Amino acid sequence: MDKAKVRLFVEGRLEAGGCITLNDRQAHYVTTVMRLGCGARLRLFNAAAGEWLGCIEDAGRGRCVMTIEAQCRRACAEPGPTLAFAPVKKDAIDFIVIKATELGAAALLPVWTRFTAVQRLNLERLRANAIEAAEQCGRLTVPTIAEPVPLAALIAGWAPEQALLVFDRDRGGPLKAVITAAAGRALPPPGLLTGPEGGLAPEELDVLEALPFVTAVAMGPRTLRADTAAIAALACWQAFAGDW
Amino acid sequence: MDKAKVRLFVEGRLEAGGCITLNDRQAHYVTTVMRLGCGARLRLFNAAAGEWLGCIEDAGRGRCVMTIEAQCRRACAEPGPTLAFAPVKKDAIDFIVIKATELGAAALLPVWTRFTAVQRLNLERLRANAIEAAEQCGRLTVPTIAEPVPLAALIAGWAPEQALLVFDRDRGGPLKAVITAAAGRALPPPGLLTGPEGGLAPEELDVLEALPFVTAVAMGPRTLRADTAAIAALACWQAFAGDW
Structure with missing residues (x-):
């Protein structure tokens, strides 16, 4: 997947070397809609951790486990109305x-x-x-x-x-x-x-x-x-x- | 209908004493959705004539004929992007x-x-x-x-x-x-x-x-x-x- 276009919000902790299991909706989207498999890279983010590259470690039948690699955007405040x-x-x-x-x-x-x-x-x-x-x-x-x-x-x-x-x-x-x-x-x-x-x-x-x-x-x-x-x-x- | 809330765009000529037959969509809306009958007043408008009060003269089974009464807004230019x-x-x-x-x-x-x-x-x-x-x-x-x-x-x-x-x-x-x-x-x-x-x-x-x-x-x-x-x-x- 060029440039890791798929970008998902995850609630868990994001840190290099860590592991995240996507929820059912996201696993379906990644494996069935986008047809991504092991080795593909996505971006994972949340407010506390910023945005990280993740690599699919294990995927199939609505299941998708990611290994967290490198941070691509630092966390920052996003104030708004x-x-x-x-x-x-x-x-x-x-x-x-x-x-x-x-x-x-x-x-x-x-x-x-x-x-x-x-x-x-x-x-x-x-x-x-x-x-x-x-x-x-x-x-x-x-x-x-x-x-x-x-x-x-x-x-x-x-x-x-x-x-x-x-x-x-x-x-x-x-x-x-x-x-x-x-x-x-x-x-x-x-x-x-x-x-x-x-x-x-x-x-x-x-x-x-x-x-x-x-x-x-x-x-x-x-x-x-x-x-x-x-x-x-x-x-x-x-x-x-x-x-x- | 208080204050003639229903407001319809009509292509025909609007002038006092004139007569307008609503199209099928409008007649359905007026008679079936809004349940208006003879004597009810609506507002009718187009760019050339402005906005006029109309009174239902004859209505039923997707048919609605209006008599045009008085003008309530003059035509005016509405320039916009x-x-x-x-x-x-x-x-x-x-x-x-x-x-x-x-x-x-x-x-x-x-x-x-x-x-x-x-x-x-x-x-x-x-x-x-x-x-x-x-x-x-x-x-x-x-x-x-x-x-x-x-x-x-x-x-x-x-x-x-x-x-x-x-x-x-x-x-x-x-x-x-x-x-x-x-x-x-x-x-x-x-x-x-x-x-x-x-x-x-x-x-x-x-x-x-x-x-x-x-x-x-x-x-x-x-x-x-x-x-x-x-x-x-x-x-x-x-x-x-x-x-x-």
């Missing part, structure tokens, strides 16, 4: 998780809001989506995905030194002005909060806008779907105040 | 068309590039996606979707006074610098060109970068999927130099 978002229906929420991972979100916080229409979340599926996106996009970290909480709990637990940008079509200043104003300050990356398909309720916006760490932000003249709003907000932040 | 993009697989291309419509693209130009993996396009499906997205997001116009052309033809037909921003992970200046530099000039909205999953080929980038109207742009340290890149580019343009 936090995306708080109201859960939406399946395709759109998968999309939010995948794109937010590519766009460098550090943490994803699902939030129950008044108009949230979905009732439950498959966090395991969302986490698998985040891992696959991290593998593809080249991150060393995988964004954390928290258990969903009601909006009141999100607010109660919010660290006031972290700005929270709340996106709403009808209220707030233009994104450009808000990001430009924030970009010069050396603060932790902000939280970005986007609502469900029906938007945040007026009383939710009232409560949010009264908080000292909240800035309300509008995104143009068109009604964006919930997933579009989340991704557009992240992209604009990263491009103009983040790591782009 | 042109998105030129390499076709990608089905979900991702539907996604590009829908999100680009919400984000205000004026025209979509599918472009065959060296690493484009898909062989054909269902333009009818893409145009239906654009219409539905325009209906939902509040535009008066629907972006045009051109027949796909090879990259050489795109370049040959490009109006040199329109800037073309070409997105590539490894080349070009940061998006922020490029958009900031462009934002002050009173030029037509630019074209944004994004490649297929494998990126634009080095020789394609060589040709593009030699053109006087082309600026190469990078979007951060992570590898974005083709659809993510297209949407992020549009969102950033609109937020910092467009109509947000």
Whole structure:
């Protein structure tokens, strides 16, 4: 495999001479989808160890054991915005998780809001989506995905030194002005909060806008779907105040 | 239906007292999905006529005839960037068309590039996606979707006074610098060109970068999927130099 293109997130310890057994999904991908066998090299990574070259030592029938060789990237911090978002229906929420991972979100916080229409979340599926996106996009970290909480709990637990940008079509200043104003300050990356398909309720916006760490932000003249709003907000932040 | 929430793009002439027969998709949506009947009001729009209130005159079994009442929004120009993009697989291309419509693209130009993996396009499906997205997001116009052309033809037909921003992970200046530099000039909205999953080929980038109207742009340290890149580019343009 030229240049060890396959890149996998592994939870175990990575150190030269060590040994890692891939999980079932990864073993299937490596041996069946990519048809790699003994002697092939992959890249293995996690936040604590950075990225390492691994060599397939033993493989077959959904089994893949790797020997760890050399480190190819050191571990480093990957700070990024936090995306708080109201859960939406399946395709759109998968999309939010995948794109937010590519766009460098550090943490994803699902939030129950008044108009949230979905009732439950498959966090395991969302986490698998985040891992696959991290593998593809080249991150060393995988964004954390928290258990969903009601909006009141999100607010109660919010660290006031972290700005929270709340996106709403009808209220707030233009994104450009808000990001430009924030970009010069050396603060932790902000939280970005986007609502469900029906938007945040007026009383939710009232409560949010009264908080000292909240800035309300509008995104143009068109009604964006919930997933579009989340991704557009992240992209604009990263491009103009983040790591782009 | 309070406030005539249903909003449909119609090709016919809209004028007070006129009559419009909805097409099959729309009639099904109105009568079966939304369960609206005679006397219910919808909003009907197109670029030439603006937006009008219509009242259901006759409906049933996939049939819906509307009487046009009063204009609620005048026609107006909706200039926006042109998105030129390499076709990608089905979900991702539907996604590009829908999100680009919400984000205000004026025209979509599918472009065959060296690493484009898909062989054909269902333009009818893409145009239906654009219409539905325009209906939902509040535009008066629907972006045009051109027949796909090879990259050489795109370049040959490009109006040199329109800037073309070409997105590539490894080349070009940061998006922020490029958009900031462009934002002050009173030029037509630019074209944004994004490649297929494998990126634009080095020789394609060589040709593009030699053109006087082309600026190469990078979007951060992570590898974005083709659809993510297209949407992020549009969102950033609109937020910092467009109509947000």
